[in-house]
Amino acid sequence: MSDVTVGSGSGVGLSEVPFPDLVSEMIRRLGDDPDRDGMIKTPERVAESMAFLTKGYGERPEQVLGDALFKESHENMVLVKDIEIYSLCEHHLLPFFGKAHVAYIPDGKVAGLSKVARVVEVFARRFQVQERLTEQIAQAMWDVTEPQGVAVVVEAYHLCMMMRGVQKQNSKTITSAMLGLFREDHRTRDEFLRLTTSVHEPL
Numbered sequence: 001m002s003d004v005t006v007g008s009g010s011g012v013g014l015s016e017v018p019f020p021d022l023v024s025e026m027i028r029r030l031g032d033d034p035d036r037d038g039m040i041k042t043p044e045r046v047a048e049s050m051a052f053l054t055k056g057y058g059e060r061p062e063q064v065l066g067d068a069l070f071k072e073s074h075e076n077m078v079l080v081k082d083i084e085i086y087s088l089c090e091h092h093l094l095p096f097f098g099k100a101h102v103a104y105i106p107d108g109k110v111a112g113l114s115k116v117a118r119v120v121e122v123f124a125r126r127f128q129v130q131e132r133l134t135e136q137i138a139q140a141m142w143d144v145t146e147p148q149g150v151a152v153v154v155e156a157y158h159l160c161m162m163m164r165g166v167q168k169q170n171s172k173t174i175t176s177a178m179l180g181l182f183r184e185d186h187r188t189r190d191e192f193l194r195l196t197t198s199v200h201e202p203l
Contacts, residue, residue: 019047053088056125061140064119068112069145077188079103079195080116089160090127098156098172100134101196104141105148105181105188116141130156130175138177149181151192 014022020043024034027042034043083100100120104111123136138152155174162169182189 019050020044023047052125053086054126056122059122059125061119061122062144064122065111065115065140065144068115069109070112071108072106072110073108074106074110075148077103077105077192077195078110078113079192080113081196083117083120085120085124085133085154085156087124087126087128087130087133087156089158090129092160092164093127094159094163096128096130096156096158096160096173098154100137101151101153101192102137102141103151103182103192103195104145105150107146107148109145109147111141111145119144130154130158130173134175134177138179142179147180149183149185149188150177150179151182151189152177153193153196 023043023046027034027039032039034040079101080103081099081101083102084097085100086095086097088094089096102116102120119140120137123133123140134152134154137154138150141147141150141152153174153176155172157172161167161171178189182192
């Protein structure tokens with residue numbers, strides 16, 4: 001947290017204030033009492049919750065994927081579909097949630113399937129905008145796995161649209177990022193999009 005002073009000339013640095021105390025002050029300013037029975041532990045719970053929801057700042061995709069790359073001659077598309085996403089919009093700190101579909105075409109190396117989902121998690125657990133989140137996932141897969149192509153589609157609902165502002169509950173935002181063969185070859189791109197949009201019965 002930046003060292004911003006509280007009030008004019010107070011000389012109190014926010015970086016010196018414990019996180020739970022900041023939450024308590026927020027509760028007071030919003031009109032409630034952080035010392036009443038139902039909220040006594042709320043500041044500590046909020047601090048723990050925010051630490052978990054932003055833990056991606058302490059993680060790197062190369063650490064996630066580094067020990068899970070295996071030599072393999074497979075050169076066809078690998079798609080991990082319907083990866084759940086929960087993130088926080090950086091404009092209002094309200095959640096957005098949905099699914100990511102991540103595909104890549106290996107070039108001598110394949111990644112452990114669970115690690116693909118972990119890469120998504122690294123970037124989702126930060127303050128985000130969906131557009132940047134989509135690009136970061138694609139670029140990380142491209143940089144670490146060095147494939148022939150990467151494609152990412154993210155579809156999400158944003159509570160900043162659903163709970164406030166225009167209050168549109170059924171609007172879904174879809175973003176995509178294509179690198180390598182997925183950008184250059186429309187047949188490869190079309191196959192990926194067909195697979196991501198097709199509906200399959202649960203296993």
